[in-house]
Amino acid sequence: MLKSIARRAFLPLAFTAFVSLGAIADDGGKSDPAAPAATPGVAPEQNDDSNTGKAAAAAVEPIPVDDIRVLVEVLHKIKSDYVEAIDDKTLIENAMRGMLSGLDPHSAYLDADDYTDLQEGTSGEFGGLGIEVGMEEGFVKVISPIDDTPAQQAGVQAGDTIIKLDDTLVKGMSINDAVKKMRGKPGSDITLTILREGEQKPLTFKLTRALIKVASVRSRLLEPGYGYIRVSQFQAATGEDVIKQLGELKAKSGDKLNGLILDLRNNPGGILGAAVSISDAFLESGKIVYTDGRVADSKLEFSAKPPDMLNGAPLIVLINEGSASASEIVAGALQDRGRALIMGRRSFGKGSVQTILPMNNRSALKLTTARYFTPNGRSIQAEGIKPDIVIDKVKVSSIKSAGADTIKEADLSRHLANPITDKGKTAPAEPANGGKQNDGDKDDDADKGPLAERDYELYEAFNMLKGMVMLNSKRNVAAP
Secondary structure (H helix, E strand, O other): OHHHHHHHHHHHHHHHHHHHHHHHHHHOOOOOOOOOOOOOOOOOOOOHHHHHHHHHHHHHOOOOHHHHHHHHHHHHHHHHHOOOOOOHHHHHHHHHHHHHHOOOOOOEEEOHHHHHHHHHHHHOEEEEOOEEEEEEOOEEEEEEEOOOOHHHHHOOOOOOEEEEEOOEEOOOOOHHHHHHHHOOOOOOEEEEEEEOOOOOOOEEEEEEOEEEEOOOEEEEEEEOOEEEEEEOOEOOOHHHHHHHHHHHHHHHOOOOOOEEEEEOOOOOOEOHHHHHHHHHOOOOOEEEEEEEEOOHHHOEEEEEOOOOOOOOOOEEEEEOOOOOOHHHHHHHHHHHOOOOEEEEOOOOOOOEEEEEEEOOOOOEEEEEEEEEEOOOOOEOOOOOOOOOEEOOOOOOOOOOOOHHHOOOHHHOOOOOOOOOOOOOOOOOOOOOOOOOOOOOOHHHOOOOOOHHHHOHHHHHHHHHHHHHHHHHHHHHHHOO
């Protein structure tokens, strides 16, 4: 009898809570995916016409009363019969988490702490290990380690599957709980147990948490006139930083770059606006990317405007399996427009838009609202960007020259003289660096050996870039 009375009392309370939740989600839904996340507790600007349309649509669609009644009954059973007492707030929050996590790997309910963590990530400073992760079959999948962080320095790689955090199994843990456990006080340790393709046994990494201050853009000259820009993730100021450092590279090269390599490897993505800004820096006009979803707010299109900051100079973009989302937007736009040669390996394939929808209780929804499409209408989702030239994942080592053991024509007795170079000219001296390729500024470990050994993919891209520049130069000379 008491259970029956409790059930009747609880039913309207829970029903009201879930109907109210639906109303809040509809009203709080204005958020441009290109804009930075809103401040916690501050409601976003609302468009009256848009909200009126949504309200009308909600009025037409009937409320699934029978399904909600079952949901309320489940809540009641848990509250009354579960082995430990659970408060209403926890039950409802867990129900919301379940609703979002059941949609796709990237939608999530963010409580106030989660929301703050998200904003810290997009601003470029947070405490933890420095890994971009997603959920796959109940385990945490590494999308990409961030440059110069404990994870990257320890050897964690894109594609690794984390199965244990310290002694806690990840299976069954939500992505938000896993991220919370990996974050912590700088200086504290955590042990990651990882499965890696090609390894027979799980790998163990003991990492020390650090204050992660991500400098999302780094640049240097590989050789005079040949620039290199590395973008590790897309933050609010990344587009401006790329343009600024591109200008600095040009200034170092006499206000002209012969060519540029844009390195987006292991870049997990980030803010759409930064991806559009970087693409625009190399395009004169035309479409960059467009999005398409169910509601009018999700249908967006972004186009380029002058100038091309490289003035048409050759551009190579490096990608790999850890390049995702915003990285794929840049690579796809420059590939479709014929502006850049894409080299590396097929990218991750995250072609969906997540919009941050602040709620009234300082929480937020991270909701997938649209899909990205390249200028030619290609969907990135679950497909990725296929490079124009594939570079296999290999490691090379240099072979020392045979030196004096090598015999050339000039060493043979009675060899014919060269009518040009032998006229009072001496043989060209060996380069001071022993024939090694100039690897650029000393601020990026350029003194740690030949580039081919340290970064074979960059070495291949650099050789290709120089070939493109030389070919263009020869064409210009041959032109009448």
